[in-house]
Amino acid sequence: ETGVTQTPRHLVMGMTNKKSLKCExxxxxxxMYWYKQSAKKPLELMFVxxxxxxxxxxxxxxxxxxxxxxxxxxxxHLHTLQPEDSALYLCASSQDTGRSGNTIYxxxxxxxxxx
Amino acid sequence: xxxxxxxxxxxxxxxxxxxxxRCNYSSSVPPxxxxxxxxxxxxxxxxxxxxxxxxxxxxxxxxxxxxxxxETSFHLTKPSAHMSDAAEYFCAVRGGSQGNLxxxxxxKLSVKP
Numbered sequence: 001e002t003g004v005t006q007t008p009r010h011l012v013m014g015m016t017n018k019k020s021l022k023c024e025x026x027x028x029x030x031x032m033y034w035y036k037q038s039a040k041k042p043l044e045l046m047f048v049x050x051x052x053x054x055x056x057x058x059x060x061x062x063x064x065x066x067x068x069x070x071x072x073x074x075x076x077h078l079h080t081l082q083p084e085d086s087a088l089y090l091c092a093s094s095q096d097t098g099r100s101g102n103t104i105y106x107x108x109x110x111x112x113x114x115x
Numbered sequence: 116x117x118x119x120x121x122x123x124x125x126x127x128x129x130x131x132x133x134x135x136x137r138c139n140y141s142s143s144v145p146p147x148x149x150x151x152x153x154x155x156x157x158x159x160x161x162x163x164x165x166x167x168x169x170x171x172x173x174x175x176x177x178x179x180x181x182x183x184x185x186e187t188s189f190h191l192t193k194p195s196a197h198m199s200d201a202a203e204y205f206c207a208v209r210g211g212s213q214g215n216l217x218x219x220x221x222x223k224l225s226v227k228p
Contacts (some may be wrong), residue, residue, distance in 0.1 A: 002158070033215060043205065043218040056213045090158055098214040101147045101166030106159040 003027040006091050006107035013081065014115055021076040021110045023091030031097045032074040033104065034066060038087035049074060050097045081114045088112075117142045117210030121219035129227045134178075134193040136222050138206030141187065147209040148189045149216065150180055154202045162204070165189060176200070201226045 003026045013019050025032065034046040048056035049068040063085075065077040074091055088111055094104040122137040140146050145167055151159040163174025170182045176199075180191045191204060203223045207216040 002160070004158075006158075042220045043216075045211070045215045045217075048213045048215055050213070056211075056215065092159075092216075096214070099144075099147065099209055100214060101164060101209070103149070103161055103164060104209070104216055105161070106151075108158040111156075 002105045002107065004091055004093055004105050004107035006089075006110050008110060009108065010111045010113075012113045012115060013078065015081060015083070017081075018077070018079040020078065021089055021091075021112070023074040023076075023107060025072055025074075025091075025093040025105070027093055027105060029093040029095050029105075030071055031094045032068060032071070033092040033094075034074065034076055035090040035092060035106075036087050037090060037109070043090070046076075048097060055097060078112070081112075083114050086113045117146065117208045117217055119148075119206045119208050119217065119219040121204075121206050121222050123222050124220060125223045125225070127225040127227060128196045130198055131195050134191070134196045134200065134224065136191040136204050136206075136224065138180075138189045138191065138219060139187050140189060140206075140208050142208060142210065148180075148182065149207045149209065150174065150178070150189075150191050151205045151207065152176075152202050153205065153221075159205065162191070196224075196226045198226050198228065200224060 047066045067075040088109045090109045091107045095102045118141045148165040150162040165182045173179045206219045
């Protein structure tokens with residue numbers, strides 16, 4: 001238990017569906033992240049939020065839409081995805097952004113399959 | 116730009132043997148380095164980190180890593196492998212414009228009985 005909880009753990013969706021991934025952190029952190037892990041590429045940063053403000057959008061297609069309503073919750077809204085978007089989506093949190101030695105804590109991930 | 120390189124996508128050792136997983140970094144400033152482990156169907160768990168204090172860092176589950184500036188390395192070791200160590204291991208540097216983690220490609224460790 002890392003203090004970062006992701007739901008659902010598994011999601012299968014069609015290319016025309018709209019779904020959302022949810023992340024909640026119980027660590028009192030100020031920064032939250034979405035990473036994508038697929039078989040073909042190393043772990044990729046998607047989005048960074050600091051104090052509920054998006055501070056990084058790593059050239060992610062618009063079919064992925066993040067939302068951070070408060071510092072404890074982070075969502076990833078999904079619509080009109082492609083089969084190549086099938087991957088493990090990892091949420092993470094840390095005390096701060098910026099280059100520091102503070103640990104970034106990860107959730108268990110949400111396995112997404114697009115059919 | 117900061118980066119890490121993990122040598123060997125797959126390492127296989129016998130139970131009880133030494134585990135050595137290699138990581139080299141590239142950084143123009145003193146780096147903050149991390150090792151994470153990922154067990155099947157799970158997220159990433161921190162093993163240990165280097166934050167410019169002691170160069171020999173001890174982590175969980177008997178793992179340790181030594182920061183060597185002259186070699187730009189941060190290799191992960193464990194004296195005696197256990198079956199439960201079978202997992203994928205990621206080296207990372209905290210960098211980027213927002214201090215996010217920049218990961219290596221990972222090394223999958225197999226442990227033979």
